[in-house]
Amino acid sequence: MHRACGILLHPTSLPSPFGIGDLGAEACRFVDWLAESGQSLWQVLPLGPTGYGDSPYASFSTFAGNGMLVALEPLIQAGWLSRSETIPLPAARADRVEYGSMLPWKSDLLNLAAARMLDSGGEAADFEAFAREEAYWLDDYALFMDLKEHFDRKAREEGKEGAMWSNYWPREYALRDAGTLEAWTGSHARSIRIRKAVQYFFFSQWRKLKAYANGRGVRIIGDLPIFVASDSVDVWAHRDLFLLDADGAPREVAGVPPDYFSATGQLWGNPLYAWEKHAANGFRWWIDRIRGNLRLVDWLRIDHFRGFESFWAVPSGDSTAVGGVWKKAPGSKFFTALRRELGELPILAEDLGFITEEVRNLRDSFALPGMKILQFAFDAKESGEGLNTRNGFLPHMYERNCVVYTGTHDNDTLAGWLAKATGEELAFIRSYLGGENGEGLLWRLIRLAYASVADFCVIPMQDVLGLGSEARMNTPSTIGGNWTWRLAESASLAEAGARLRALAELYAREGENPPDEQSASSRSS
Numbered sequence: 001m002h003r004a005c006g007i008l009l010h011p012t013s014l015p016s017p018f019g020i021g022d023l024g025a026e027a028c029r030f031v032d033w034l035a036e037s038g039q040s041l042w043q044v045l046p047l048g049p050t051g052y053g054d055s056p057y058a059s060f061s062t063f064a065g066n067g068m069l070v071a072l073e074p075l076i077q078a079g080w081l082s083r084s085e086t087i088p089l090p091a092a093r094a095d096r097v098e099y100g101s102m103l104p105w106k107s108d109l110l111n112l113a114a115a116r117m118l119d120s121g122g123e124a125a126d127f128e129a130f131a132r133e134e135a136y137w138l139d140d141y142a143l144f145m146d147l148k149e150h151f152d153r154k155a156r157e158e159g160k161e162g163a164m165w166s167n168y169w170p171r172e173y174a175l176r177d178a179g180t181l182e183a184w185t186g187s188h189a190r191s192i193r194i195r196k197a198v199q200y201f202f203f204s205q206w207r208k209l210k211a212y213a214n215g216r217g218v219r220i221i222g223d224l225p226i227f228v229a230s231d232s233v234d235v236w237a238h239r240d241l242f243l244l245d246a247d248g249a250p251r252e253v254a255g256v257p258p259d260y261f262s263a264t265g266q267l268w269g270n271p272l273y274a275w276e277k278h279a280a281n282g283f284r285w286w287i288d289r290i291r292g293n294l295r296l297v298d299w300l301r302i303d304h305f306r307g308f309e310s311f312w313a314v315p316s317g318d319s320t321a322v323g324g325v326w327k328k329a330p331g332s333k334f335f336t337a338l339r340r341e342l343g344e345l346p347i348l349a350e351d352l353g354f355i356t357e358e359v360r361n362l363r364d365s366f367a368l369p370g371m372k373i374l375q376f377a378f379d380a381k382e383s384g385e386g387l388n389t390r391n392g393f394l395p396h397m398y399e400r401n402c403v404v405y406t407g408t409h410d411n412d413t414l415a416g417w418l419a420k421a422t423g424e425e426l427a428f429i430r431s432y433l434g435g436e437n438g439e440g441l442l443w444r445l446i447r448l449a450y451a452s453v454a455d456f457c458v459i460p461m462q463d464v465l466g467l468g469s470e471a472r473m474n475t476p477s478t479i480g481g482n483w484t485w486r487l488a489e490s491a492s493l494a495e496a497g498a499r500l501r502a503l504a505e506l507y508a509r510e511g512e513n514p515p516d517e518q519s520a521s522s523r524s525s
Contacts, residue, residue: 001369001401001455005500005509006041006221007034008409009461010056010473011069012097015489019092019102023205024071028212035216037497038504042213043221043458045409047206047296051229054099054483055474057303058229060145063137063292065202067110068103074205078122080113096484114197115190123200130200136288137233142195143181144233146188147173164231166248174248176236206296214298221348221458222297224290226304227254227270235271241278241285242271252313255321256353260381265312265321266477272313275330283330283337290338290345298346305349305368306359308334331358335366348403348456352376372404372454374445375417378429387428394432395452404454406445406463409473413462414442416469442466443499450503457509461487464496 014021014030021027034042048059049066056066075081086109091101117123131138147169155163165174172180185192213220228234230250235242243251250271258265278286293300302308309331314324339345349363351370363370376382377393390397398404406414418441421429426441433444442463449457462471462485474482504510 003455003507003509004040004219005450005457005459005504006039006043006218007461007464008043008405008458009487010045010409010483012483013461013473013486015094015487017088017092018072018086018106019089020068020097020106021486022069022071023202023209024073027071027209031209031213031216031218033493033497034213034218036501037493038501038510040217040219040510041221041299041456041458042218043301044223044297046223046225050483051231053479054097056223056483057225059225059232060148060229061137061141061233062224062228062289063134063234064141064199065206067198067202068106069206070110070198070201071205072106072109072113075109075113075201078117079120080116080122081109085109085112093486094488095486097486099484110198110201111194114194114201118193118197126204127197127200130203131196134199134203137292138196138199140237141199141233142192143185144236145195146192147184148231165236166230166244171247174236175239210296219298220296221299221301222293223301223303224293226302226307227268227272230269230271238285241274243274244271250316253316254307255312255314255324257312257324257326258322259354265324267314267318267321272311273329279330279333283334286334287338287341290347291342294342294346299348300346301348301350301371303350304353305351305363305370306353306355309356309359309362331362332365335362339366367401369455370402371408372398372402372452373408373411374404374406374449375411375414378421378425378432380422380425387424395448395454398453400453400455402454403456403458404449404452405458405460406449407460409460410476411460411472412469413460413467413471414445415463415466416472418442419468447503450507450509459500464500465491 009030011023011027012021014026016022016024016026031042034040046056046059047065047069048056048061049064050056050068051058051060072081072086076083076086089101089105091098117127148165151165151169151173152163155168160168210220235244236248239248245251252272253268254270254272255267256265290300308329310326310328312321312324313327314321335345345366345368347368349368349370351359351363352373372393374393377391377395378387380386382391382393395404407417411417412420418426429441429445433441433448437444439447446459446463449459460473462473471485473485501510
């Protein structure tokens with residue numbers, strides 16, 4: 001790593017007339033703004049198709065891309081859609097993603113474009129090459145989503161909530177009877193092929209965007225949740241790699257234990273890995289997963305890193321996480337296998353929460369950068385011990401090999417957090433920052449992040465614009481209203497960009513990649 005800085009902004013938040021940000025012209029314009037502002041990092045959230053609650057952390061596939069990010073304009077230019085067909089929804093909002101109306105509308109357009117491309121034979125060679133190269137996950141994904149659409153519709157008609165493959169599909173489909181799946185694939189060949197074509201659109205557009213970003217000296221930081229969703233092709237197609245019962249339901253689920261913030265802990269509900277099965281085959285599924293993500297990004301943040309050292313296992317059916325126990329994960333054996341196969345790992349470790357010496361040793365033994373959150377440095381509740389000058393999130397406690405953020409997608413915006421801070425917390429912030437310089441607390445905290453010794457500095461876009469809690473991306477443990485914030489097309493970024501460039505230059509964070517630094521996209525597959 002070398003000193004660099006950048007912005008956290010998920011593509012869904014980009015301006016667009018079609019109800020959701022995408023990978024088209026506005027994404028390239030954002031890259032231009034980053035480069036002109038002295039920023040060389042663009043951090044995004046997970047890129048997979050979103051599941052329940054529209055969360056990118058609850059995807060139907062850890063390998064697939066989110067078709068809702070496909071830009072429609074290139075499909076119009078290619079002749080797969082007419083401009084009149086893409087007249088935006090009247091209900092589309094510029095400041096929020098309205099998933100309920102946008103998803104079916106855009107899905108229909110993508111399927112129509114995919115069908116026309118396939119029927120015309122246009123891009124046939126490129127599409128067939130993509131389908132062959134990605135068959136190891138794409139075949140299962142397209143089949144799963146085809147079945148899921150059918151059985152989800154049937155469950156809605158019957159008024160059954162919470163239906164998924166393990167508790168609703170006929171057993172021969174849920175447990176993947178070969179003859180049954182072969183028959184479905186044959187009778188639904190066209191719809192399955194259309195699903196593959198939509199993935200082709202996504203990956204083609206994403207790779208062009210990444211090439212454009214890299215050409216402008218901007219590297220992309222991706223995000224990978226450690227766990228996958230129960231209702232996903234990953235679990236359905238690889239039941240042996242998870243702790244499931246005979247019907248495919250989880251025997252134990254993921255969570256975190258009770259702490260200062262929650263007396264009952266957090267019950268996430270994800271199925272847990274059968275780590276001994278992963279180890280027996282050399283962690284092949286994980287290697288494919290990491291390699292696939294590193295083809296799309298230059299750095300990869302892994303969520304809940306501590307789960308690779310040990311994880312909190314809660315009996316399935318429990319209503320809280322209180323009854324869980326710690327169980328060991330493969331730790332260094334896992335990362336050794338990854339490094340042997342993939343080389344040096346451009347991985348950032350999300351090392352927040354309950355972190356032990358064993359977790360820190362695992363992170364440091366592979367020289368993985370951790371995370372520092374400035375909001376936690378000045379939050380009296382964070383340590384459970386009140387404000388103190390030895391809080392590890394304070395910049396004077398940092399080592400170089402880390403990434404500093406003012407906040408993440410799970411935090412309130414910096415302006416929103418400052419508005420809610422106690423008098424004691426605000427006094428501590430002012431004492432730590434020293435004399436006034438006319439900038440105001442928000443920009444002084446951004447300056448503090450830039451000035452720190454942390455190699456990487458990443459600021460959420462909402463903080464750069466000084467937006468309040470209404471622009472928060474996610475509030476953990478809540479349902480509804482999350483993941484919807486969008487950057488207004490009218491937002492004036494020139495002044496903010498100039499301030500960021502000045503900070504990047506002042507604190508030696510500007511400039512393109514060193515010539516000897518290899519992009520993850522060039523790694524062998």
